[in-house]
Amino acid sequence: MLTCKDAKLARIVSELRSHGITRDADAFEDEELAFDENGNPNPWYYEMQSLGFNYRLTDIACALGLSQLNRMDDIASRRREMKALYNNLFAKVIYL
Secondary structure, three states, X not given: OOXXXXXXXXXXXXXXXXXXXXXXXXXXXXXXXXXXXXXXXXXXXXXXXXXXXXXXXXXXXXXXXXXXXXOHHHHHHHHHHHHHHHHHHHHOOOOO
């Protein structure tokens, strides 16, 4: 699972996840096949614009990810606590 605020990065990652395939009419390169005579995108059309992968989560992994997102504030808070603890403990270590 990946989350991001950058729309360009999200598009790139989405294409990589889907074998490099896009259905985004704004990104189509072959206009003759992509659009009908009225300039509307053909609903059946897609383009493979780059190499990609089949990076998809299983249903169980999706359920687990969603449950973790619901607890994100608690998880982040606990990680900050652990970071402070480690920083405090390692501050006492002498490096040679």
